[in-house]
Amino acid sequence: MSAVLDHHDAHGHDHDHHAPTGWRRWVFATNHKDIGTLYLLFSFTMLMIGGLLALGIRAELFQPGLQLVNPQLFNQLTTMHGLIMVFGAIMPAFVGFANWMLPLQIGASDMAFARMNNFSFWLMIPAAIMLVASFFMPGGAPAAGWTLYAPLTLQMGPSMDAGIFAMHILGASSIMGSINIIVTILNMRAPGMTLMKMPMFCWTWLITAYLLIAVMPVLAGAITMTLTDRHFGTSFFNPAGGGHPEVYIMILPAFGIVSQVVPAFARKKLFGYASMVYATGSIAILSFVVWAHHMFTTGMPVTGQLFFMYSTMLIAVPTGVKIFNWIATMWKGSMTFETPMMWAVGFIFVFTIGGFTGLILSVAPIDIQMQDTYYVVAHFHYVLVAGSLFAMFSGIYYWLPKWTGVMYSETRGKIHFWWSMISFNITFFPMHFLGLAGMPRRYADYPMQFADFNAIASVGAFAFGFAQVYFFVAVIIPAMRGKGQPAPQKPWDGAEGLEWEVPSPAPFHTFENPPKLDATATKVIG
Amino acid sequence: MSTTKKTLHSLRHRWTALRNAGSMLALGAGAWVSAAAQQVKDLPGGPAVNQLNFAPPATRIAEEQHWLHWFMMGICAVIFVVVFGVMFYSILKHRKSVGHKAQALPEPIWVELGWTIVPLLIVIGMALPATKVLVAQKDTTNADVTIKAVGMQWKWGYEYLKGEGEGINFLSTLDNSHRVMSSSGKPEATDDYLLKVDNPLVVPVGKKIRIITTANDVIHAWMVPAFGVKQDAIPGFVRDTWFRAEKVGDFYGQCAELCGKEHAYMPIHVKVLSAEDYSAWVAAEQKKLAAKADDPSKVWNLADLVKRGESVYAANCQACHQANGKGAGPIKPLDGSALVVDADKAKIINVLLNGQNNGAMPAWKQLSDTELAAVMTYAKNSWSNKTEQIIQPAEVLAARK
Numbered sequence: 021m022s023a024v025l026d027h028h029d030a031h032g033h034d035h036d037h038h039a040p041t042g043w044r045r046w047v048f049a050t051n052h053k054d055i056g057t058l059y060l061l062f063s064f065t066m067l068m069i070g071g072l073l074a075l076g077i078r079a080e081l082f083q084p085g086l087q088l089v090n091p092q093l094f095n096q097l098t099t100m101h102g103l104i105m106v107f108g109a110i111m112p113a114f115v116g117f118a119n120w121m122l123p124l125q126i127g128a129s130d131m132a133f134a135r136m137n138n139f140s141f142w143l144m145i146p147a148a149i150m151l152v153a154s155f156f157m158p159g160g161a162p163a164a165g166w167t168l169y170a171p172l173t174l175q176m177g178p179s180m181d182a183g184i185f186a187m188h189i190l191g192a193s194s195i196m197g198s199i200n201i202i203v204t205i206l207n208m209r210a211p212g213m214t215l216m217k218m219p220m221f222c223w224t225w226l227i228t229a230y231l232l233i234a235v236m237p238v239l240a241g242a243i244t245m246t247l248t249d250r251h252f253g254t255s256f257f258n259p260a261g262g263g264h265p266e267v268y269i270m271i272l273p274a275f276g277i278v279s280q281v282v283p284a285f286a287r288k289k290l291f292g293y294a295s296m297v298y299a300t301g302s303i304a305i306l307s308f309v310v311w312a313h314h315m316f317t318t319g320m321p322v323t324g325q326l327f328f329m330y331s332t333m334l335i336a337v338p339t340g341v342k343i344f345n346w347i348a349t350m351w352k353g354s355m356t357f358e359t360p361m362m363w364a365v366g367f368i369f370v371f372t373i374g375g376f377t378g379l380i381l382s383v384a385p386i387d388i389q390m391q392d393t394y395y396v397v398a399h400f401h402y403v404l405v406a407g408s409l410f411a412m413f414s415g416i417y418y419w420l421p422k423w424t425g426v427m428y429s430e431t432r433g434k435i436h437f438w439w440s441m442i443s444f445n446i447t448f449f450p451m452h453f454l455g456l457a458g459m460p461r462r463y464a465d466y467p468m469q470f471a472d473f474n475a476i477a478s479v480g481a482f483a484f485g486f487a488q489v490y491f492f493v494a495v496i497i498p499a500m501r502g503k504g505q506p507a508p509q510k511p512w513d514g515a516e517g518l519e520w521e522v523p524s525p526a527p528f529h530t531f532e533n534p535p536k537l538d539a540t541a542t543k544v545i546g
Numbered sequence: 547m548s549t550t551k552k553t554l555h556s557l558r559h560r561w562t563a564l565r566n567a568g569s570m571l572a573l574g575a576g577a578w579v580s581a582a583a584q585q586v587k588d589l590p591g592g593p594a595v596n597q598l599n600f601a602p603p604a605t606r607i608a609e610e611q612h613w614l615h616w617f618m619m620g621i622c623a624v625i626f627v628v629v630f631g632v633m634f635y636s637i638l639k640h641r642k643s644v645g646h647k648a649q650a651l652p653e654p655i656w657v658e659l660g661w662t663i664v665p666l667l668i669v670i671g672m673a674l675p676a677t678k679v680l681v682a683q684k685d686t687t688n689a690d691v692t693i694k695a696v697g698m699q700w701k702w703g704y705e706y707l708k709g710e711g712e713g714i715n716f717l718s719t720l721d722n723s724h725r726v727m728s729s730s731g732k733p734e735a736t737d738d739y740l741l742k743v744d745n746p747l748v749v750p751v752g753k754k755i756r757i758i759t760t761a762n763d764v765i766h767a768w769m770v771p772a773f774g775v776k777q778d779a780i781p782g783f784v785r786d787t788w789f790r791a792e793k794v795g796d797f798y799g800q801c802a803e804l805c806g807k808e809h810a811y812m813p814i815h816v817k818v819l820s821a822e823d824y825s826a827w828v829a830a831e832q833k834k835l836a837a838k839a840d841d842p843s844k845v846w847n848l849a850d851l852v853k854r855g856e857s858v859y860a861a862n863c864q865a866c867h868q869a870n871g872k873g874a875g876p877i878k879p880l881d882g883s884a885l886v887v888d889a890d891k892a893k894i895i896n897v898l899l900n901g902q903n904n905g906a907m908p909a910w911k912q913l914s915d916t917e918l919a920a921v922m923t924y925a926k927n928s929w930s931n932k933t934e935q936i937i938q939p940a941e942v943l944a945a946r947k
Contacts, residue, residue, distance in 0.1 A: 085730065090874075164804070169764070169803075171763070319786070325684070326680065333669045336669055337666050338662075352651060376625075383672065385610065385676055391802070392767060457771075466740065469588065
């Protein structure tokens with residue numbers, strides 16, 4: 021700590037702008053760009069770990085019978101795959117994007133609370149270690165599903181406690197991150213950057229951050245009750261199933277990224293900016309009243325089922341508005357299809373499929389057939405992998421030149437896109453059929469009539485996994501080592517926003533003095 | 547109906563060819579894709595090979611669900627074609643490479659209002675028929691037969707509470723040979739693989755059957771796709787659902803809520819019989835019950851009790867503790883266990899009645915006094931355990947509170 025203070029003292033005296041170097045730069049990082057990089061690398065690591073677990077699942081399910089893992093380990097794999105992907109990969113990746121881009125997009129010098137920012141990142145490391153290490157604890161990792169079903173949680177070994185503690189820490193980290201984002205956006209915008217002139221990515225994160233602050237304490241409360249049920253004999257969980265509003269948190273920033281990429285490559289302004297903001301807000305508000313749509317089979321009263329069915333179906337409306345707005349943005353544009361645009365269009369296509377299956381699932385009588393089957397697995401992978409992950413890839417290719425100062429290889433980006441897109445669909449499309457036929461999820465072995473679709477899904481899953489390794493080796497590593505064409509300040513001629521007003525790579529300190537903006541708040545004029 | 551069947555049939559043929567080619571391609575060694583699975587045939591009332599849609603409905607509710615699903619699929623397909631028709635048209639025509647120049651569009655308020663209100667109307671149009679089916683689905687009144695289904699790790703217990711057959715109760719467990727096949731990693735081609743139980747639930751055709759669900763340990767879910775029924779079975783709560791089977795036959799389902807390690811091994815098999823057959827079954831079952839009703843005051847000799855205990859062990863204990871009594875991983879061994887050979891019988895009786903380690907070893911109080919006495923006596927006198935101790939059913943009865 022003293023090193024940081026010393027450094028800052030020196031900084032104060034000689035007004036020297038050199039960046040800290042070596043391990044201190046990262047461990048004591050207070051710079052939003054460094055912390056953003058840390059978040060992104062961390063989440064990619066977790067994506068790989070979670071992916072390995074998924075491949076373990078798919079390898080076991082490749083054919084009927086137990087060949088590789090026993091059913092207990094299988095349940096650990098499915099549980100940990102879910103926890104790691106949701107809390108270790110998707111959430112931190114979006115926070116990484118927020119760290120890198122929010123200050124640049126609103127013309128701020130850094131995040132509002134730079135040291136809290138450091139803390140909320142480094143808190144995640146012990147949490148992640150604890151989560152992953154739970155595999156090596158007596159009794160193995162938690163195996164009660166990523167939604168931690170009570171009272172099954174009571175039967176878990178000590179790893180369940182480690183898991184709960186890890187979630188507490190991650191929750192604390194998320195809350196700090198959210199406070200930081202809200203304060204940054206509300207207080208640190210450059211003069212002239214009014215709320216309704218902010219880029220969509222800022223808007224979606226502002227709303228997401230509020231959602232996170234509302235949701236995280238509830239989650240922490242629920243898992244604390246699980247903890248005391250396990251150890252102090254309380255019985256908070258007379259079980260009634262589990263809701264998880266997390267899913268909407270994981271998609272809103274994805275909407276934000278796509279809303280930036282589509283206009284840039286259509287060379288037009290985003291169609292219906294205001295309605296996009298309102299639609300995001302509506303989705304956030306509705307997400308609070310749809311939580312029980314995961315519980316149609318728990319036997320809630322008919323009025324309850326009707327309420328949650330209607331409210332869930334309603335969420336399709338603002339989601340539809342977003343898709344229409346993106347397509348209207350493309351309409352009569354002058355489109356080019358560099359890799360970020362490919363991912364954005366791919367996102368719209370597969371996310372819409374996930375939206376349709378979500379609409380079908382929201383119809384309670386049909387949901388009775390599909391709840392807890394592979395149809396649900398297919399649905400949320402279309403929304404979360406094809407939705408969140410594909411949008412993030414879009415964002416990475418879009419901003420990578422700004423982050424690293426070099427252009428990625430367009431050929432490699434396209435290979436990554438098509439390889440992922442095709443193998444993703446090979447993996448998850450057959451799961452719709454499995455679910456319709458009634459194959460329950462979280463099954464280590466299954467009736468033989470389901471064998472072929474499972475085999476296809478497994479082959480697809482391995483291909484999808486290797487596509488992401490290819491992405492890291494062929495795109496990320498060269499970019500981080502500075503290999504490639506030097507990137508111009510604004511590599512995309514249709515792109516707008518303050519991040520393109522600073523050089524590539526973005527210097528260590530940007531907008532140290534509030535910039536003077538033009539009327540649209542997209543250009544610096546002084 | 548028959549034409550759709552024919553189309554489906556031909557589709558399936560084509561698909562089979564495609565699948566074989568596909569698996570050869572995918573692996574280079576097609577034979578490896580579970581040669582066994584290739585010979586599997588459709589299971590009537592259960593899953594069909596590479597089934598693409600819901601199971602053929604056997605109840606009105608399931609039929610309504612089918613219809614609703616097609617209805618929704620139809621609307622979604624139309625929206626899909628329209629929306630992506632527009633998008634891909636735009637992608638093809640409005641690109642820079644064909645010289646298209648960007649034109650700003652006006653943003654009149656009616657556009658935004660229109661594409662908010664129209665989807666809203668479509669959603670309402672979808673909700674109306676769904677509401678009708680939902681209400682019918684939840685109406686569990688006026689049942690002819692009421693059966694309680696109790697989820698346990700990892701089997702189903704059925705008790706006929708009301709109507710013809712009242713008083714019948716039994717446990718329904720996966721055929722152990724299937725569990726063994728599963729563990730072997732090389733299951734043989736079996737049409738009802740993982741779906742075969744020792745005692746199927748038997749119900750009469752055309753009668754309203756109300757299923758009351760609850761559970762002993764953790765949440766389970768009782769599901770039969772052909773009936774369009776799925777209901778969570780929650781410990782400490784009572785929930786219900788219903789079905790009226792329209793045809794006789796066998797129907798299959800599986801536990802649909804994560805319930806621990808043997809989650810995949812607690813299937814549901816419902817046998818629907820004609821009214822006469824059902825009456826005959828009830829009569830036979832009641833006779834059996836009377837004969838089987840073990841008198842807990844009967845005094846057994848060691849050999850008979852151990853023999854009885856062996857079958858109780860195979861049906862209830864073997865999945866975890868293994869046939870050799872050595873357990874596995876976190877499952878404690880019985881062979882050589884201090885608790886099992888302890889001269890104080892009260893200890894082992896207590897564990898079986900109340901469970902241990904927060905339910906990691908579940909309570910087995912649903913078994914009869916004779917079954918419990920038999921299985922404990924078996925454990926005390928098997929493998930390397932040679933205690934010669936006998937636990938009589940009366941002792942178990944006395945230990946129950």
